[in-house]
Amino acid sequence: MKLEPIPDIVVSRLPRYLQSLQRMHQAGQLTTSSQDLSSKIGISAAQIRKDFSQFGEFGKQGTGYSIPFLIEQLEAILKVNLVWEIALVGIGDLGHAIARYQGFTNQGFKISAVFDNDPARIGTKIGDFVVQDSAQMIPIIQRMGIKVAMLTVPASAAQGVAETLVNAGVTAILNYAPVVLNLPPGIRVEYIDPIIQLQHMTFYLQS
Amino acid sequence: MKLEPIPDIVVSRLPRYLQSLQRMHQAGQLTTSSQDLSSKIGISAAQIRKDFSQFGEFGKQGTGYSIPFLIEQLEAILKVNLVWEIALVGIGDLGHAIARYQGFTNQGFKISAVFDNDPARIGTKIGDFVVQDSAQMIPIIQRMGIKVAMLTVPASAAQGVAETLVNAGVTAILNYAPVVLNLPPGIRVEYIDPIIQLQHMTFYLQS
């Protein structure tokens, strides 16, 4: 096991491994190999072995990896063996859909507060949540100790709301707004932008 | 200008450049520099210059780049100076939100057909679209010549639906289902999976 810092690109592949292992586990499979995983997620077997070896020796020569053991290790490494509360900001169509999505549970996440600045929406119920006034984000997020947020506000509002979230103590933001956020060092941001990804693909299509 | 194949990683940055340039353009800005772009999207200036230089000499020493000209070039490179029709499959909460999203127009895309396999949803209207039976996908997509699809079906259905889409002639899929798709070479797939991205960030958080 290496004690050197883990390359971010390695970290970025771990959730995929975990996802695939969980699926195999649900299907009743008990062991796997780097080859088996490779065929399922399209990452080379050598790459997979090298990635795991960054964290320890998880496998057995000749037999491969124990799926439950590997899941446990990956969940611990990614810190999703505990539950992170999430603040969801922006309750338009997309925010609605996310608030109602059941897929976060058992993956280490739980939406715990939803915010919007539209008086017509504040106080309404979405699933189990009451939409709260985004003017109250700082005290509420601070009191709850929330560190992770999902941002589904219009592009024009995203930078400002993100700054407020950071002031409230959030350090990780999943940004659905089509803008690059400019935030202090140490704040993690990930982007979800379908247009960016569609345009990436059209480069390769013949018109 | 290089005539060698463009690295995919370069292509993946072009949509971000375009997005940022469009924003500057809307704000009335007429020229920019690699330095200016760098500060806005957090990619090094040298990187930006090198990326552009793969396609030609777009700038002028001393003055930088013309924003309208650069937009035009990037739109042509990404082939989004024309409109790609999109098939949207899976009309749950997320599919609904996407169908109603106005942001695709003027970015090279237009949702042209929406499908679901739930009899309760087939025939209902979502925005301007009538939900069609996914059993009819192949003839409809073929007739319309659709090449791009967005997949918002449950994980368990995604692989099968994706295969059907490929049989119908689709060659680019934006997959929102939390599974890796296994498709023939030549088919482009991009993934949108919030849990993967959240778990990437939690690695860096302190618990």
Added chain:
DNA sequence: CATTGTGAACGGGTTCACAGCA
């Protein structure tokens, strides 16, 4: 004088290939 375009240097991620072990 500011800024581009680019060859060269650098750094680091991926693949290779094989020793080691169940």
Added chain:
DNA sequence: TGCTGTGAACCCGTTCACAATG
């Protein structure tokens, strides 16, 4: 024999630094 773990080789993307130029 089958498969892991890993050093070394390889490859490729990024940064550097500067000549070129409007």
